[in-house]
Amino acid sequence: MDQITAILDRLPALHPKEIDLSLGRMHRLLKALGSPEKRLPPVIHIAGTNGKGSVTATMRAILEASGKRCHVYTSPHLVSFNERIRIGTTGEFVSDPQLFEALNVCEEANGGEEITFFEITTAAAFWLFAENPADVLLLEVGLGGRLDATNVIDAPLVSVITPISMDHEKYLGERLADIAAEKAAIIKQGCPAVVAPQEDEVLRVVEREAARKRAPLQRFGQDFTAMSDQGRLAFQDEDGLFDLPMPSLIGSHQITNSGMAIAAVKAAGLWPGEEIAAKGLRSINWPGRLQPLVHGPLVDKCPAGAEIWLDGGHNPGAGVTIAAFMGEQEERSPRPLYMISGMLTTKDPVGFFRPFEGLVRHVATVPISTTNNGRDPFELADFARVAGLEATPFATVEAAIADILACAAKDGEAPRILICGSLYLAGEVLAANGMPPR
Structure with a gap:
């Protein structure tokens, strides 16, 4: 058994439950680590039920095409745990030596205290992201939003809410509106937010949260839209109509995901222009999705x-x-x-x-x-x-x-x-x- 497998197998024993939504343990460990969450590059925070990974991959492709260095945090992984953490310095998944060091640092700082596997591995990702320079961090929520381990970010560049549907009812609530409230809680005071097409009851929840936080809200279908037009991707918002290539990801739903990614990059103030965005859309890589x-x-x-x-x-x-x-x-x-x-x-x-x-x-x-x-x-x-x-x-x-x-x-x-x-x-x-x- 290699060293990383050994430590990843050991960490779940730190908490009797696989999932126990709370931010208290996360704040304690991050403080012990020297508050790496306060030393991160600017963050784009992504929550939702479906499409989080595709929207994140599309944003990464557009931003990297413009020369930006992107840290990326997603879950779960497909084959190797390293897939969850992409280091912007190299553009690659975290290396085994880097991951082993981060996990060791976090395990030692935690001192055997109760903490879930996702919390301590998220803390390891934050430590890595703080230690390595990058231009932006694409941070995907693990489960829900309000009490998710990633929700320790005070002022993201933009919060992104992908389509919300029934999932994880045991932890997030039995009603769609309850689930929406948990996910919409990543919206922060005065920070822009972008929301995908939603059921009416979901959109009402997101709009209320954005209004309460005085967060400028961009809504798909109202403030911007994306559609297929003669084999091209047409994106339109208050700045005009952009003529772009279809994304390399397969499926008509990727038109919506690409529109979300474009709107989020624009809301974050990182839009590189049509020509560079087109290059990015042609190069998206997100395995295991159609x-x-x-x-x-x-x-x-x-x-x-x-x-x-x-x-x-x-x-x-x-x-x-x-x-x-x-x-x-x-x-x-x-x-x-x-x-x-x-x-x-x-x-x-x-x-x-x-x-x-x-x-x-x-x-x-x-x-x-x-x-x-x-x-x-x-x-x-x-x-x-x-x-x-x-x-x-x-x-x-x-x-x-x-x-x-x-x-x-x-x-x-x-x-x-x-x-x-x-x-x-x-x-x-x-x-x-x-x-x-x-």
Whole structure:
């Protein structure tokens, strides 16, 4: 076992619960570390249910195209923990020696006190970001917002609220308005905020919070918009109409995500102009989000004409988005769609599966080996059936693919395979296919 794995395996023992939303422990540790959160580069803070990662990746691409050095903090990772922390000095994921040093520093400063895994690793990220120079920090919320470990930033350049839907009800509340209130709490006094298209009750909550904090609010669809226009991305706000290339990320929902990223960069005062932004939009990299697998061991097993798509979406909102994209693919190039899915016990399987009714021929449910919170494939298959889908459990993704290929061959068809339901599963698939994120 290497040193980093050993320390990451040791840290969860510092708190009896995996999730315990509070800021007290975080403030205590940061003070012991010399308050690194007060020495960070200017921050863009991102909360929401879906699209946080894509919006963050798009902002990073635009800012780096303009020569800015971007620290980036996201979670969870797909294959390696290092993916959560990107150091702007190099533009790369944190190196093993840097990560080991930061974790050691935080473990020693914590002195064995109670603290969650996410809190102490977030503190390690802040320590790294404070120790290494950069122009901006793109800081993604882990869960919720109000009591999330990242919400120790007093005055961000801009707060970004991506689409909000039902998720993590156990921690954030059973009503959509309650969840919205938790996420909108990253908006800070007098600091600009940008909000994505939302349900009316969500938008009302965000608008109230922005008004209470006297935070200038930019709303998608009212103060700015983005749309597809003859194969181009058209972004419009009070400054005019920008003609840009479509983002390199796949799916019509990425038009909205790109519009959010552009609006946020502008609100932060970092807009580099159309030409540089266009370069950035063409270079976005965000694995595991409607990612076509075009080479590797899993792909090599498939016949000519078959497709494998990978997405880490795991809640009802993501299900709607992914199903819409797969419907577009069916219209463009008809072929039978098979799903392979693994999910965590904390998610809503029926809500995720329901948008695929009538679209997916069969669901193969699989376990997730990289977490103890994976749902049993037999139980997950039952949930898929409740959502109106035919389903069969399998022991591995490889076994599920083999069965799909056998069924498709019997029918003389080249299948379209969608692997989805969890970022943990997406990470396992990328690792098995020799495609770790970079």
